[in-house]
Amino acid sequence: MIRKLLLSLLAVAVLGLAIFAWQCHLKQEQVRKAEEEKETYESxxxxxxxxxxxxxxxxxxxxxxxxxxxxxxxxxxxxxxxxxxxxxxxxxxxxxxxxxxxxxxxxxxxxxxxxxxxxxxxxxxxxxxxxxxxxxxxx
Known part of the structure; x- marks a missing residue:
């Protein structure tokens, strides 16, 4: 029973970490696109x-x-x-x-x-x- 609980907690933690990493990636892409846009129009x-x-x-x-x-x-x-x-x-x-x-x-x-x-x-x-x-x- 404790093993199932630990595995469930580990799965939730891995899933949460994956979602956090994906959100960081999306934010980084958004920042990169905004910088490219700014460079294009400033030039x-x-x-x-x-x-x-x-x-x-x-x-x-x-x-x-x-x-x-x-x-x-x-x-x-x-x-x-x-x-x-x-x-x-x-x-x-x-x-x-x-x-x-x-x-x-x-x-x-x-x-x-x-x-x-x-x-x-x-x-x-x-x-x-x-x-x-x-x-x-x-x-």
């Missing part, structure tokens, strides 16, 4: 995110258009706001819209780069430098 020098036109309105005199941009990846924008140390003039670098327009087109740069736009690391598929070009037709 960015350029970030505008990827946005599309959600809504627009032509100005009364027809010489311009007011555009509302919608983020295609708000989760990544939140991570950039959380970690990035971008050299920006605004407090929220993801709201900076880089681009140009003329009477016929709106052009927007979409950038996520750790260094200057003249160098795009092909190894890191998370980096991008693209242009969104919208043709402005009649009102």
């Amino acid at each position: 960015l020098n350029y970030y505008t995110g990827t946005f599309t036109i959600d809504d627009y309105s032509f100005l009364e005199n027809g010489t311009g258009v007011a555009v509302h941009w919608k983020s295609e990846n708000p989760e990544e924008d939140a991570l950039v706001r959380k970690y990035a140390t971008l050299p920006a003039t605004s407090e929220n670098p993801t709201h900076v819209t880089r681009g140009a327009r003329n009477p016929n087109y709106i052009v927007r740069e979409n950038i996520k780069l750790p260094s200057g736009p003249n160098y795009l690391d092909k190894k890191n598929e998370g980096n991008y430098y693209t242009l969104s070009i919208y043709h402005v037709k009649n009102q």
Whole structure:
């Protein structure tokens, strides 16, 4: 009887130790992923995110258009706001819209780069430098 009790206690202790070790492993993985995420977004020098036109309105005199941009990846924008140390003039670098327009087109740069736009690391598929070009037709 005492032997069965000792074996049961030993089994419970081993099971408890295994559960504790598994929880430690999960916590360590969570910390590692958070550090990788932080390193990834802290290293960015350029970030505008990827946005599309959600809504627009032509100005009364027809010489311009007011555009509302919608983020295609708000989760990544939140991570950039959380970690990035971008050299920006605004407090929220993801709201900076880089681009140009003329009477016929709106052009927007979409950038996520750790260094200057003249160098795009092909190894890191998370980096991008693209242009969104919208043709402005009649009102």
